[in-house]
Amino acid sequence: MTITKVSAETMRTLCDILxxxxxxxxxxxxxxxxxxxxxxxxxxxxxxxxxxxEGDSLIDEGFDDIRRVLRKRHTGTRRILATEWTSTFGGAxxxxxxxxxxxxxxxxxxxxxxYGWPRNAASRIYREHSLRLQGNSGMPESHLSFELEFLATLxxxxxxxxxxxxxxxxxxxxxxxxxxxRESVLSWFPALRDLALRMLKTRFYRGVLRITEGYLDLDxxxxxxxxxxxxxxxxxxxxxxxxxx
Amino acid sequence: MTDLxxxxxxxxxxxxxxxxDLAKPSDKKELSFDExxxxxxxxxxxxxxIREVDYKTLLFCETRRNLxxxxxxxxxxxxxxxxxxxxxxxxxxxxxxxxxxxxxLDAEGxxxxxxxxxxxxxxxxxxxxVGFAYETTxxxxxxxxxxxxxxxxxxxxxxxPEREPLYRALLNLLRVKRTFAEVDSYVxxxxxxxxxxxxxxxxxxxxxxxxxxxxxxxxFYDGGWQATEAGIEVxxxxxxxx
Numbered sequence: 001m002t003i004t005k006v007s008a009e010t011m012r013t014l015c016d017i018l019x020x021x022x023x024x025x026x027x028x029x030x031x032x033x034x035x036x037x038x039x040x041x042x043x044x045x046x047x048x049x050x051x052x053x054e055g056d057s058l059i060d061e062g063f064d065d066i067r068r069v070l071r072k073r074h075t076g077t078r079r080i081l082a083t084e085w086t087s088t089f090g091g092a093x094x095x096x097x098x099x100x101x102x103x104x105x106x107x108x109x110x111x112x113x114x115y116g117w118p119r120n121a122a123s124r125i126y127r128e129h130s131l132r133l134q135g136n137s138g139m140p141e142s143h144l145s146f147e148l149e150f151l152a153t154l155x156x157x158x159x160x161x162x163x164x165x166x167x168x169x170x171x172x173x174x175x176x177x178x179x180x181x182r183e184s185v186l187s188w189f190p191a192l193r194d195l196a197l198r199m200l201k202t203r204f205y206r207g208v209l210r211i212t213e214g215y216l217d218l219d220x221x222x223x224x225x226x227x228x229x230x231x232x233x234x235x236x237x238x239x240x241x242x243x244x245x
Numbered sequence: 246m247t248d249l250x251x252x253x254x255x256x257x258x259x260x261x262x263x264x265x266d267l268a269k270p271s272d273k274k275e276l277s278f279d280e281x282x283x284x285x286x287x288x289x290x291x292x293x294x295i296r297e298v299d300y301k302t303l304l305f306c307e308t309r310r311n312l313x314x315x316x317x318x319x320x321x322x323x324x325x326x327x328x329x330x331x332x333x334x335x336x337x338x339x340x341x342x343x344x345x346x347x348x349x350l351d352a353e354g355x356x357x358x359x360x361x362x363x364x365x366x367x368x369x370x371x372x373x374x375v376g377f378a379y380e381t382t383x384x385x386x387x388x389x390x391x392x393x394x395x396x397x398x399x400x401x402x403x404x405x406p407e408r409e410p411l412y413r414a415l416l417n418l419l420r421v422k423r424t425f426a427e428v429d430s431y432v433x434x435x436x437x438x439x440x441x442x443x444x445x446x447x448x449x450x451x452x453x454x455x456x457x458x459x460x461x462x463x464x465f466y467d468g469g470w471q472a473t474e475a476g477i478e479v480x481x482x483x484x485x486x487x
Contacts, residue, residue: 068371075316076333 006229011162014226018159021222024215025152031208032089032102033145035082045070058214065207081204088199100195102144107188118142122184126150129157129176144192147185148212151177151219167230174230178223181216189213281343281384286391288342295335296392297324297462297473302335303344303389309380311350312336323467336379344385350376394462394475395484401461408454415454415464416480422469428455 006014036044044066052063070077087093091101099106101114109116122141126132131153133141140146154173161170193209200206276284289299298319305318316332319325328335339345349357352375362370381389390396402409411432418431432451458464463476478484 064368068368072375072377074312074333074377075331076337079331079334 006167010229014229015159015162017222017226018155018162021219022152022155022159025148025155028208028212028215029145029148029152031205031212032143032148035085035090036078038078041070041073041078041081045073057218058210059218062207062210062212062214065203065210069202069204069207080202084200084202084205088196088205093199095195095199098195100192100199102192103140104142104144104147104184104188105140107191115140118184118188122147122150125180125184129154142184144185144189147180151180151185154180162230171227171230174223174227178220181220186216189216276343278384278387282387285339285342285344285384285388288338289344289388289392292329293460294327294329295324296460297465298322298328298335299339299344300389300392300462302339303381303385303392306345306379306381307386307389309348309378312377312379315379323473324465326467339385340379343382344388345379346382348378348380349374350378392462394473395479397461398458398463398476398479401457411454412458413480415458416472416476419464419470419472420477420480422467422471424469425452425455428470 030040049063049067052060052067054060088100089102091099094100099112103114104118104122105114105116106112108118119140119142123132126141129150131150133146137146154177158170158173158177161167161173189212193213196209197206200209289296301322301324302315302319306315310318312333315336319328319332319335325332336345340347351357351361351373354376356378357374361373365373398412402412415428415431418428429451432454455464455470458476459466463473463479464470465473472480474485
């Protein structure tokens, strides 16, 4: 049997992938946390969406939705998007008695309560990774923005482990990420998406939902690929030093 | 007067305002022209903070304007500083209250009609419509005529002719920006009291005079009270060219 070392270049690539994952999850988390500010809208409008125009994946379609809304933005855009967010994700409106606050507890707990068993489950998972919400978060642990931020945190920690040469811990974090995506996010996100699409009036947050769903599915594949790269391969100590530098 | 007659070309079909697909109460009856004028007039007067902004917007849009130009113009109105919502909200309200017609434009600036959208996908419609424009309706023109500050001031004077000297004295005082305290002192002080005595009135608070002149569109507040351009015209007996 030939043992293959993970090259320093591959390690850097994997770290970049994990850092990019973290950034992307934080961006998604921000969409669900609160309405966008004017500065955020302007920054989004300045992004280059060329790569997404011709594609047909959910992520491509989602960014195209965002691009189309923002290219026609005007003085009322921030207010309209804020109203859309507040009505749907803020719980100000209901659809046939159902609220669309992006909180796993609302969708999975039979009573639809905000602090049901899914919140306790998420809180336990965070504690297992020595994480907890700041005291003034104002929302439960099972809120989608916190679940996405958790995935970002695990991704950065995994990158840090790789740089320090601890591939076993990095792999464990990525396996935990896969489990969390499947069991704690995708277990209820489709229901959120279906209800939100009945309530949303603009394309912007429809696009956000598409990007989120597309990225979660893609990320499971990405994690498989990264784990395959890490699987059973030791790192050359010299390269470890270089990677950690 | 319809657009056809105004343009002098009976073959020219008026541009069709875009279907806003707004949810409207199913039992809402179609209003007559006069009812729409009253509805728009009542709406504009309902909020003093946006009254003059709405009036100036109706004037600005007597020629069809692009949304971005309207937003920029509205932001330049001194009264816009006190507006409680963004320009797009104010323009949309004027559309909803019959004052403005809304048009969707293609890349060549032509009006896009509902027929143009038939059979197109959502993305194709989005690519077809590249801009928005607005134009004052006949209802809007009728209300703008009522809101002309010269007319409003004349109605103010007609209602209480004895107050005209003090109105004019205040406008003259407010050719430059002054605090309300200065206005109050003037009205209560010797010069103001003399004007009041000459006019045969007394006992009214200075704030009443300021309020009435503001509602007539000849005074505005921007960190202090000041005569509007129309107020200066009234004072000087001139009128800006249309």
